[in-house]
Amino acid sequence: MAVYALTGFSLVSLLSFGYLSWDWMKPSLVADVATDPMEKPLPPTFTRPPHIIFILTDDQGYHDIGYHGSDIQTPTLDRLAAEGVKLENYYIQPICTPSRSQLITGRYQIHTGLQHSIIRPRQPNCLPLDQVTLPQKLQEAGYSTHMVGKWHLGFYKKECLPTRRGFDTFLGSLTGNVDYYTYDNCDGPGVCGYDLHEGEDVAWDQSGKYSTFLYAQRVRKILASHSPKEPIFIYVAFQAVHTPLQSPKEYIYRYRSMGNVARRKYAAMVTCMDEAVKNITWALKKYGYYDNSVIVFSTDNGGQTFSGGSNWPLRGRKGTYWEGGVRGIGFVHSPLIKRKRRTSWALVHITDWYPTLVSLARGNLSNVQGLDGYDVWPAISEGKESPRTEILHNIDPLYNHAKYGSLEDGFGIWNTAVQASIRVGEWKLLTGDPGYSDWIPPQTLTNFPGSWWNLERLTDGLRKSVWLFNITADPYERYDLSEQRPDVVRSLLMRLVHYNRTAIPVRYPAENPRAHPDFNGGAWGPWASEEDGDEWEGGREPLKSRNKKKKCKICKLRSFFRKLNTRLMSNRI
Numbered sequence: 001m002a003v004y005a006l007t008g009f010s011l012v013s014l015l016s017f018g019y020l021s022w023d024w025m026k027p028s029l030v031a032d033v034a035t036d037p038m039e040k041p042l043p044p045t046f047t048r049p050p051h052i053i054f055i056l057t058d059d060q061g062y063h064d065i066g067y068h069g070s071d072i073q074t075p076t077l078d079r080l081a082a083e084g085v086k087l088e089n090y091y092i093q094p095i096c097t098p099s100r101s102q103l104i105t106g107r108y109q110i111h112t113g114l115q116h117s118i119i120r121p122r123q124p125n126c127l128p129l130d131q132v133t134l135p136q137k138l139q140e141a142g143y144s145t146h147m148v149g150k151w152h153l154g155f156y157k158k159e160c161l162p163t164r165r166g167f168d169t170f171l172g173s174l175t176g177n178v179d180y181y182t183y184d185n186c187d188g189p190g191v192c193g194y195d196l197h198e199g200e201d202v203a204w205d206q207s208g209k210y211s212t213f214l215y216a217q218r219v220r221k222i223l224a225s226h227s228p229k230e231p232i233f234i235y236v237a238f239q240a241v242h243t244p245l246q247s248p249k250e251y252i253y254r255y256r257s258m259g260n261v262a263r264r265k266y267a268a269m270v271t272c273m274d275e276a277v278k279n280i281t282w283a284l285k286k287y288g289y290y291d292n293s294v295i296v297f298s299t300d301n302g303g304q305t306f307s308g309g310s311n312w313p314l315r316g317r318k319g320t321y322w323e324g325g326v327r328g329i330g331f332v333h334s335p336l337i338k339r340k341r342r343t344s345w346a347l348v349h350i351t352d353w354y355p356t357l358v359s360l361a362r363g364n365l366s367n368v369q370g371l372d373g374y375d376v377w378p379a380i381s382e383g384k385e386s387p388r389t390e391i392l393h394n395i396d397p398l399y400n401h402a403k404y405g406s407l408e409d410g411f412g413i414w415n416t417a418v419q420a421s422i423r424v425g426e427w428k429l430l431t432g433d434p435g436y437s438d439w440i441p442p443q444t445l446t447n448f449p450g451s452w453w454n455l456e457r458l459t460d461g462l463r464k465s466v467w468l469f470n471i472t473a474d475p476y477e478r479y480d481l482s483e484q485r486p487d488v489v490r491s492l493l494m495r496l497v498h499y500n501r502t503a504i505p506v507r508y509p510a511e512n513p514r515a516h517p518d519f520n521g522g523a524w525g526p527w528a529s530e531e532d533g534d535e536w537e538g539g540r541e542p543l544k545s546r547n548k549k550k551k552c553k554i555c556k557l558r559s560f561f562r563k564l565n566t567r568l569m570s571n572r573i
Helices: 011-016 075-083 096-105 134-140 211-225 249-254 261-286 350-360 377-382 451-456 486-502 548-572
Strands: 051-057 085-087 144-150 169-173 184-186 192-194 232-237 293-299 330-333 342-344 390-396 419-424 427-431 466-470
Touching: 051 096, 051 261, 051 350, 075 261, 075 293, 075 330, 085 377, 096 134, 096 350, 134 144, 134 232, 134 350, 144 211, 169 211, 211 232, 211 261, 249 261, 261 293, 293 350, 350 377, 390 486, 419 486, 427 486, 466 486
Parallel strands: 051 232, 051 293, 085 342, 144 169, 144 232
Antiparallel strands: 085 330, 184 192, 293 330, 390 419, 419 427, 427 466
């Protein structure tokens, strides 16, 4: 195995310095001080369905919250979590679209066809229209539903928009990455457009307003104009703290002593988001919602380490199936919780919010078949055992197959070259290429020029395609037990085979030049007509056009953009 040195550091030196010996159960980091054992919890007051506020942050690392020992200030989140229930066995997905789709549908990616990558701006793809979404179920239960922030579940047709998928109102972006002030997003050289929408219209007049402030202000306005006597669901999907790293100067000044520039800007964005949550909580109290409310806080995936994020002490980062990519920050704050001020180690996955919140809303789940999520409210509120015993992290048949994987290595039942990961009980199995696999202490983040390439190559010499960890005993994934426990490996491979039999074909169509913002007034937005139908059928190959004249136009457009991109690239060079 070839081991490459990180400038000034190596994996061996990290171990020798004790960086990877952090006590997982250290009270000051992930647990609460014990409360009075004689103190009896107050019973919940479910006289009316509760108001539900779901806050989702983007690319916030596991380490990047105060109560996980971070150097970033998050006093509001710390207080809300301390007064509620911290979820320290909580899992999300490694990238944006998968987490959001599983939250909204309560289903694994393999059951919606979104098991590969993300939905890109120019793809004729979106959350399957046959899926009944979480806000639609809440509407059925009598809720007013509102979304503020990042959608990233497709928009090529109007039927894909948030306002057609269960939200009464929407203010936010449709794509996955926009400027925090101008709301511009480029999907390649010369393919740029504006992306801030109010309902189904482009919100040109909001340009120049920092998105974290804008979204918090919109939540306040929604609460001010609604009656607390009527149930409300607000999904707040902050753009923060995804790149680009942008923050008001006054927040950056607080972290002026940080030598790492990326970490400094990132920290400022996290603290700014924390204050936005403070303003939302204040509005809940001011307008009479708080006493009958449930606030859920969740990250969408692991932090991006080369953009300032930190998942320490976990292994890996955003985009990987190591714990640093899939273990999330999560907590629930509510006056309705029976056993407050504690840390829960109940196994919870992002798919669980769908049945949990619909049940809290007294909605009907009897007509929803095939959910992968569980109602975990008793585990959260009362400390009961979680009904969940396993999590399919994903099976991605399109991801680059591992060089050294084979059907033989998978006991003849599973091709270990395929990227997949599953957790069953205390065991976690990974096959294929799980992604970048090192542990990165916060103090080394982008401090050393060129160090990332060295880190990337750290495990190049490992001729492996199967890893097995006891996550309960080894949450940092330091000790691979795949060779010592082939019986467990085989058992978990059988579970992958079981899930794979239920998977639907991947939805990952080719990009379409008609999506270019220039054909939509300079903004990203729906571009396919309602009569077009889907441009793919089950797999990744586009269907042949039924209209030869339309097909010819598309060919001309492709040719035009190839020439345009070539000129732009030539100018840049």
